[in-house]
Amino acid sequence: MSQPILSVKxxxxxxxxxxxxxxxxxxxxxxxxxxxxxxxSGSGKSTLLRCLNRLHEPSSGEIWFNGERVDSVQGNRVRELRRELAMIFQQFNLIPRHTVLSNVLMGRLGSTSTFSSLMSMFSAKDRADAMRYLQLVGIQEKAKVRADQLSGGQQQRVAIARALCQNPKVLLADEPVASLDPATCHTVMDYLRKVNRELGITIICNLHFLSLVREYGTRVIALRGGELVYQGSPSEINEDWFARIYGEGAKEVHVN
Ligand SMILES: Nc1ncnc2c1ncn2[C@@H]1O[C@H](COP(=O)(O)OP(=O)(O)OP(=O)(O)O)[C@@H](O)[C@H]1O
Ligand SMILES: [Mg+2]
Structure with missing residues (x-):
């Protein structure tokens, strides 16, 4: 098997x-x-994602990324790490009054100098890349529209394009479809899968619905009270495991 891209100890x-x-x-x-x-809820999923890209500081233990220990790197390396491990959020976190294109270009800010960032000077290549990523998530025709004029599903696709503009190796997604209706859930998840398969970007995604987990996940880990209680294939989560992960008496809710 390949060397892990991330190793959490x-x-x-x-x-x-x-x-x-x-x-x-x-x-x-x-x-x-x-x-x-x-x-x-409260089992530690968001905390874990945020420790991986150092939005939160781990208290102890080790995080290895591409063979480099990153749990206590500082300064520029942390900024670079956040570029390499891009993140998308449940609430999309776009700048509402900016256009779709300028939101996507924000993904480039980490790799431009502060001066040119302030001047909003993006190169022709930056713009071409941003348009390419908008095209990948099927929303290029909205490039000039203000972000707050888009539906939730469209906003999340813009957020994916913005994350891709960072040239990440890993995409961290914290409940990316929790604010969306079931049909839109699938559209957004399908684009995440496309990013995973076509660009080869590793995805780590928190999800609530097991039906989505089974459809999209290649592997699952489960947290309970801050401890890892399961890792394996989505198809192996039977009723027994379900009870151990979610507690006795929990019932599976389906999203179709
Ligand atoms: N900034 C914080 N300060 C203090 N406690 C926090 C903070 N963020 C989270 N917690 C606590 O840490 C635990 C894990 O929270 P976390 O947000 O990681 O859970 P989660 O699995 O993402 O839950 P959910 O499914 O509701 O998003 C919870 O007990 C939560 O109250
Ligand atoms: Mg959470």
Whole structure:
């Protein structure tokens, strides 16, 4: 098997208020995987994603990215790491009054100098790349429209294009479809799969609905109370595992 692109070893996160959100989590992610993280609300899924790109500081343990230990790198390397591990969010986080194209170009800011960022000077190549990514997510005709005039599903596709503009190796997606209706869920998930398969970008995605996990995930890890309680194939999550992951008495809800 290939070398892992990410290797997490005994990761813990204790928030300043004393909440232990991750209690010694270990797993590997291999290049090209579409890894899904599941678990009840509060089990630590977002904390885990945010530790991976250092939006949150891990308390202890190790994170290795492409063979480099990154859990305590500082300064420019952290910024670079956030470029290499791009993130999309449940609420899309676009700048509402800016056009779709300028939102996507924001993905380039990390790799432009501060001066040219301030001047909003993007090269012809930057613009061509941004349009190419908009095309990949099927929304190039909206390039000049203000972001707040798009539907939720369209906004999330713009957010994916913006993340791609960072030239990431990994895309972290924190409940990317939780604010969308079931049909739109699938459209957005299909584009994530396209990004995964056509661009070879590794995806790590938090999801709530097991039906989506089974359809899109190549592998699953489950957290419960900050501990890793399952890793394996989505198809192996039977009723027994479901109860162990979500607790006795939990019922599966389907999204079609
Ligand atoms: N900034 C913070 N400060 C203190 N505690 C936090 C912070 N963020 C999260 N927590 C706590 O850490 C635990 C894990 O939270 P986290 O947001 O990672 O869970 P989650 O699995 O993403 O939940 P959800 O499915 O609701 O998004 C929870 O107990 C939460 O209250
Ligand atoms: Mg969360």
């Amino acid at each position: 005994n990761l813990t996160k204790v928030y300043p208020n004393g909440v232990a959100a991750l209690k010694g989590v270990s797993f590997d992610v291999h290049p090209g995987e579409f890894l899904v993280i599941i678990g009840l």
